[in-house]
Each structure stands twice: as structure tokens, then as C-alpha cells.
Amino acid sequence: VTVEGRATSIDVARRCGVSQSTVSLVLSGKGAGRVSAATAAAVRAAADELGYRPNAAARALKTGASHTLGLVVPDVTNAFFGRMLRGAQRAARGAGYAVALVDTGNDHGWGDDAADLLRAGGADGMLLFGRPPAAGSAPAGGAPLVLIEAEAAAHPSVRLDVEAGVEAAARHLLGLGHERIAHVASEKDEATFGLRAARLDALLGAHPRAFAPHDAVGAARAVAALLAGERGVTALICDDDNIAAGAYLAARAAGRAIPATLSVVGFDDLDVALVLDPPLTTVAADAEALGRAAVELLLERLGRAPGAAAPVALVQPVALVERGSTAPPAG
Amino acid sequence: VTVEGRATSIDVARRCGVSQSTVSLVLSGKGAGRVSAATAAAVRAAADELGYRPNAAARALKTGASHTLGLVVPDVTNAFFGRMLRGAQRAARGAGYAVALVDTGNDHGWGDDAADLLRAGGADGMLLFGRPPAAGSAPAGGAPLVLIEAEAAAHPSVRLDVEAGVEAAARHLLGLGHERIAHVASEKDEATFGLRAARLDALLGAHPRAFAPHDAVGAARAVAALLAGERGVTALICDDDNIAAGAYLAARAAGRAIPATLSVVGFDDLDVALVLDPPLTTVAADAEALGRAAVELLLERLGRAPGAAAPVALVQPVALVERGSTAPPAG
DNA sequence: TTGTAGGCGTTATCAC
DNA sequence: GTGATAACGCCTACAA
Numbered sequence: 001v002t003v004e005g006r007a008t009s010i011d012v013a014r015r016c017g018v019s020q021s022t023v024s025l026v027l028s029g030k031g032a033g034r035v036s037a038a039t040a041a042a043v044r045a046a047a048d049e050l051g052y053r054p055n056a057a058a059r060a061l062k063t064g065a066s067h068t069l070g071l072v073v074p075d076v077t078n079a080f081f082g083r084m085l086r087g088a089q090r091a092a093r094g095a096g097y098a099v100a101l102v103d104t105g106n107d108h109g110w111g112d113d114a115a116d117l118l119r120a121g122g123a124d125g126m127l128l129f130g131r132p133p134a135a136g137s138a139p140a141g142g143a144p145l146v147l148i149e150a151e152a153a154a155h156p157s158v159r160l161d162v163e164a165g166v167e168a169a170a171r172h173l174l175g176l177g178h179e180r181i182a183h184v185a186s187e188k189d190e191a192t193f194g195l196r197a198a199r200l201d202a203l204l205g206a207h208p209r210a211f212a213p214h215d216a217v218g219a220a221r222a223v224a225a226l227l228a229g230e231r232g233v234t235a236l237i238c239d240d241d242n243i244a245a246g247a248y249l250a251a252r253a254a255g256r257a258i259p260a261t262l263s264v265v266g267f268d269d270l271d272v273a274l275v276l277d278p279p280l281t282t283v284a285a286d287a288e289a290l291g292r293a294a295v296e297l298l299l300e301r302l303g304r305a306p307g308a309a310a311p312v313a314l315v316q317p318v319a320l321v322e323r324g325s326t327a328p329p330a331g
Numbered sequence: 332v333t334v335e336g337r338a339t340s341i342d343v344a345r346r347c348g349v350s351q352s353t354v355s356l357v358l359s360g361k362g363a364g365r366v367s368a369a370t371a372a373a374v375r376a377a378a379d380e381l382g383y384r385p386n387a388a389a390r391a392l393k394t395g396a397s398h399t400l401g402l403v404v405p406d407v408t409n410a411f412f413g414r415m416l417r418g419a420q421r422a423a424r425g426a427g428y429a430v431a432l433v434d435t436g437n438d439h440g441w442g443d444d445a446a447d448l449l450r451a452g453g454a455d456g457m458l459l460f461g462r463p464p465a466a467g468s469a470p471a472g473g474a475p476l477v478l479i480e481a482e483a484a485a486h487p488s489v490r491l492d493v494e495a496g497v498e499a500a501a502r503h504l505l506g507l508g509h510e511r512i513a514h515v516a517s518e519k520d521e522a523t524f525g526l527r528a529a530r531l532d533a534l535l536g537a538h539p540r541a542f543a544p545h546d547a548v549g550a551a552r553a554v555a556a557l558l559a560g561e562r563g564v565t566a567l568i569c570d571d572d573n574i575a576a577g578a579y580l581a582a583r584a585a586g587r588a589i590p591a592t593l594s595v596v597g598f599d600d601l602d603v604a605l606v607l608d609p610p611l612t613t614v615a616a617d618a619e620a621l622g623r624a625a626v627e628l629l630l631e632r633l634g635r636a637p638g639a640a641a642p643v644a645l646v647q648p649v650a651l652v653e654r655g656s657t658a659p660p661a662g
Numbered sequence: 663t664t665g666t667a668g669g670c671g672t673t674a675t676c677a678c
Numbered sequence: 679g680t681g682a683t684a685a686c687g688c689c690t691a692c693a694a
Contacts, residue, residue: 018664018665019664019666021664021667022664022665025664033663034663034664035663035664036663039664058670060670061671062669062670064670
């Protein structure tokens with residue numbers, strides 16, 4: 001267990017009197033049937049004693065693959081990303097890849113961030129969340145790219161079927177008898193939110209809409225303003241459960257009881273949905289599966305030739321979970 | 332904007348008729364006063380046109396630094412880690428480092444995970460959350476290590492002053508007149524939780540304790556059992572806000588009103604604390620600062636000689652935030 | 663079955 | 679000012 005600086009494969013070779021290439025052969029598992037069992041054992045023993053670890057940089061340089069994936073998300077602080085991260089991370093690790101994370105903190109320095117990461121860590125491929133890379137920039141320096149919750153002709157992508165999600169929410173409320181439904185939309189301009197607004201517009205015609213940040217306190221302000229300004233709103237469709245939590249706060253402050261005088265639907269089915277009182281009716285999204293699928297797409301693409309095969313655009317299903325926050329409108 | 336495979340510094344050199352080493356000098360900024368302004372400009376132009384990006388692996392091999400930090404956390408899904416991640420990530424990026432993330436998913440395959448990451452990504456240093464590395468293993472392969480929310484003589488560390496935190500919570504409840512206070516502890520065996528239990532034992536003497544998972548539903552079960560089994564408990568100190576959220580669920584189910592017949596104190600001050608009704612009295616911890624401090628410690632250590640200077644153990648303050656979930660016991 | 667040699671793309675030390 | 683040249687540690691034909 002001697003840990004003294006670094007042992008190289010040459011040290012190992014010297015230690016047991018063989019050549020460096022033999023060491024490489026044995027330790028990379030490609031010595032089967034080529035190196036005698038005795039030498040192989042000796043090599044392994046020596047490597048063990050020296051605590052030898054192959055130098056990742058050297059290997060990456062030689063093979064051209066760093067076995068690292070870059071993941072760019074707008075806000076690690078959001079529970080949704082935590083779950084997505086876990087899915088991505090697991091899938092990646094299962095395939096021997098590490099995940100390097102970039103949190104842009106909602107600033108749109110996309111190209112910069114992504115490129116920086118690549119330059120720094122030398123990722124083999126990138127996962128970009130939320131918006132396609134700016135047209136001009138080549139954010140990954142030519143590395144394979146997979147988009148999450150965004151689409152672009154040039155790259156494979158995975159996203160949730162958010163249109164079906166908001167549609168299910170709207171139909172649920174319509175079925176309950178609501179006639180004036182407001183959309184509490186995200187203030188971020190990510191593709192997914194645009195899709196939702198468009199579908200709701202098509203479905204509901206003109207209807208109130210407010211824009212809110214993804215935290216309960218900020219969202220509460222937005223919802224309070226909406227409720228004060230718009231007459232007769234009896235139901236809210238929120239772009240995210242955190243925003244829905246804000247709606248609860250605003251409703252409480254305004255003396256509106258949920259669901260008696262205000263119905264609320266969220267999106268994502270985060271942990272907070274169950275903690276709210278009453279439990280939140282929401283559109284459940286499997287964030288972990290999303291992350292996993294994105295990584296699988298990227299890994300698959302890393303296997304292919306650079307431009308081969310048309311990029312796929314995966315769409316994953318979501319499902320409305322009816323809980324206690326929705327009911328027929330009063331009176 | 333031609334992106335054709337990869338352009339190397341040799342391509343750039345050829346393009347503008349200089350030697351490769353001149354290109355290196357110019358682009359690494361070390362050409363000041365050595366390379367003529369004209370050549371420098373030409374080199375930069377050529378690099379731009381070719382979309383040249385230095386090869387990270389080659390640079391890492393040559394310089395011995397990958398500019399990547401490994402971060403190992405038990406559960407990215409917890410909002411606390413989201414905030415910590417952000418702090419760590421920002422500090423790292425500010426210094427030109429990328430952060431590679433490993434989520435162990437609460438399994439204690441420490442050595443494996445950390446080593447795997449290192450092998451894969453070649454991190455210059457590691458940040459380990461929650462528990463010191465197993466004595467025998469050298470999880471980072473000799474790379475500098477910083478512990479977060481854990482301490483060990485051999486490594487620098489940062490942690491929250493959790494003892495002061497639970498003490499403040501306990502004194503607050505004691506001051507309110509509570510006499511039978513239960514501790515809803517985390518079921519994880521991380522150092523931070525042991526510290527809290529010990530302090531509460533010292534302060535409160537024998538008192539009820541239940542162990543709960545860090546999700547509301549699971550925690551609710553644990554709290555329900557505690558409340559059913561123990562007589563006269565009027566207040567709960569929870570190891571985390573998610574657990575406190577579970578306590579709300581259990582209290583609701585058991586018909587105990589918060590704070591009228593049950594006071595609850597949480598830990599961390601996550602977003603959920605404000606969403607709960609009534610808002611949760613909790614011990615606020617600055618997770619972002621924790622992440623930042625850890626990265627700074629690691630970067631500083633990366634600057635020094637391998638064994639130089641005694642490892643520091645930073646302890647960051649926490650503060651009780653009184654909100655609506657605590658009140659004098661009934662009757 | 664094993665060893666030799668060349669090169670991956672950089673950086674950095676020297677001559678020129 | 680600029681250009682050869684030698685590593686960095688590993689992989690992999692190819693030679694022995």
C-alpha cells in the first residue's frame with residue numbers, strides 16, 4: 001500500500017523484469033493467450049504492490065477517448081435535475097464513463113461554458129439541457145452532442161412529451177368543469193416551456209398566463225399578481241411543482257382554499273408534491289429515465305462514425321397523477 | 332467555422348508557416364516579448380480559422396494536471412447537495428477547473444467509486460462527502476483529498492457546526508417549555524449525524540430517538556411509529572428538512588396540529604421549509620458556501636507540495652431560523 | 663511468448 | 679524572435 005507519487009507501467013515492468021509492453025498487454029486484458037500465466041501473475045502482483053494506476057491522460061491521448069461525458073444543466077439546485085443527474089450518472093458509470101458537470105446557473109453563456117468544459121476536461125461527448133447550441137458556435141468543438149428537453153435537426157435528442165402532459169392537465173380541469181384556467185409558466189425561455197404554452201393556447205384559446213421563477217417564494221409573487229389581476233380564474237396549470245408550491249403560498253395568503261376555490265396542477269412530480277397540503281395533482285415525469293436515455297443515446301453515438309445515421313428524437317411519456325389539489329370549481 | 336475532425340497545433344503551424352513550438356508559445360500566452368506581434372496575430376488568426384482547440388489529454392499528460400476535480404456525494408437527489416454542487420462548481424470554474432461528479436446513491440462503495448472516477452477522468456484532486464475513506468484504501472490513488480461533513484487527521488476538511496445547530500434547536504425548544512423532545516435522526520451513518528446525536532444526548536439526557544430516511548414519505552412512517560410508541564413527546568428535532576416534512580405528514584395523519592400540539596425543528600433550510608404550512612423553524616446551513624470552501628481548500632492544497640502544512644479542519648457556522656412550527660407545548 | 667519502436671499532441675528547454 | 683528536439687505514459691503493430 002505504498003503510495004509514493006505515481007508508479008508508471010515502466011516501473012511495474014522493471015519491478016518484475018519484463019518489458020513495458022508486456023505490462024500493458026496484461027493489464028489491459030489483451031494478454032489472453034499471448035502472455036504466459038506466470039508472467040501475467042507476476043505483472044499483476046508487481047502492479048498491485050506498487051499501487052499502479054494507469055495514467056488517464058496518457059491513455060486518453062493514445063486512444064483518443066477520455067471516457068468522460070460533459071453534462072450542462074441550467075440549475076442543479078432544482079430537484080428535477082438532481083434526479084436527472086442520477087440517471088445520467090448511473091448509466092454513464094455502468095459504461096465506464098465519468099460525468100463532468102457544468103451548472104450554468106441559468107445564464108446563457110452556453111457556448112462558453114460547454115467549450116470551457118471540453119477544453120478543460122476533454123469530454124468525449126456532451127449532453128446539453130434546455131436549448132440547442134447557438135447556431136454559429138460549435139460548443140462541443142465538434143464532439144458528439146445530445147440534447148435534453150430541446151430539439152435540433154443536427155443532433156439526437158430526448159425530451160418529455162410535455163404537450164401530452166399539459167393537455168392531460170387541461171382536459172382534467174376542463175372535465176371537472178373549470179372554464180377559466182390560467183397558465184403559470186416558467187420565466188425561462190427553454191424549448192420545453194414554449195411547447196407547453198403553444199399546446200395550451202391551441203387547446204384553451206385565449207387564457208391568462210403569468211411567468212414565474214422556479215422557486216416557491218418568487219412564484220408566489222407571480223401567482224399573487226395573477227390572482228389579483230385576473231377575474232374568475234378557478235384553476236392553475238403550473239410548469240413545475242416548485243411553481244405550484246408558490247401557488248399554494250399565494251393561495252394561502254389570498255384566502256383561497258385549495259381545491260375548494262382554486263385547483264392547482266403541477267409538473268414533474270417532485271418530492272414536494274406529496275408534502276404540500278393537499279397533495280398536489282401533477283404531471284409525473286421520470287427525470288431519471290430522461291438522464292439515462294440521454295446518456296445511452298450519446299454512448300451509442302460515440303460508437304458510430306461521426307456523421308452516420310440520422311439523429312433520433314426520443315420523446316418520453318408522462319402521466320397525470322390525480323391527487324388532492326383539483327376539484328370542481330365552487331358554485 | 333469548418334469543423335473537420337480535430338485541428339492540432341501542427342496544422343495551425345503549417346497554415347501560417349511557423350513552427351509548432353511558436354504556435355504553442357503564442358496560444359499559451361507565454362509568447363509575450365518573445366514572439367513578434369505580427370506572427371502572434373497570424374497564429375491566432377490561423378487557429379481561429381481552423382477552430383483549433385488544444386487537446387486536453389495531451390496537455391494533461393505533459394503538465395501532469397487535468398484541471399478536473401472529483402466530487403463524490405451520497406445522494407444528488409437531495410436538495411442540499413444541489414446547492415453544495417453549485418457552490419463547488421462555481422468556485423471550481425472560477426479557477427479553471429471542471430467538476431466530475433460521482434453519486435454513490437448511498438451505497439458505500441467508496442473506494443471503488445472514487446478510484447473509478449479517478450481512473451476514468453484523471454482528477455487532480457477529490458472532494459469526499461460524509462465519511463472518511465476506509466483506512467486501508469487509497470481512494471484517490473494518492474491525489475489530494477478534501478473531506479466535506481467529515482473529519483480525519485490525514486486530510487483537510489470542511490463541515491458545518493452541526494453541534495451548535497442542534498444545540499440551538501434544543502435550547503429554543505427548552506426555552507419554550509418543552510420537556511419531552513424527540514430526535515428524528517437520519518438513518519445514514521455519516522459523521523455529521525453522529526455528532527448531532529451525541530450533542531443532543533449530552534444536552535437532553537435520555538430522550539426518544541427514531542431513525543428516518545431522507546424522504547418525506549419514508550420519514551413520515553418513522554415519525555408515525557415514534558409518535559405512537561412514545562408518550563408525551565411535544566417536540567421533534569429533525570436531522571434534515573425533508574425529514575421534517577415527513578413529520579408534518581405524520582402529524583397531519585395523527586391529528587396533531589403544528590405547532591399547537593407538536594413543535595418541529597428542521598435542519599438545512601431548504602426550499603421546502605418555506606412551503607410547509609406552517610413554515611418550518613429550522614437550522615439554516617449555507618450549503619453553497621460549504622461547497623465553495625471545500626473547493627478552495629482543495630485548490631489551495633493543489634498548489635502546495637504533496638505533504639506540506641498540517642491539514643486544516645474548517646467549521647462553518649449555522650443559525651437557527653425561527654418560523655411558525657415551534658410554540659410552547661399545549662396545556 | 664515476449665521485446666522493440668513509433669507516435670498520440672503538448673509543453674518546455676535549448677540552440678540558432 | 680524562432681525552430682528543432684526531447685520527453686510525458688501509454689498502446690499496438692511488428693519483429694524476434
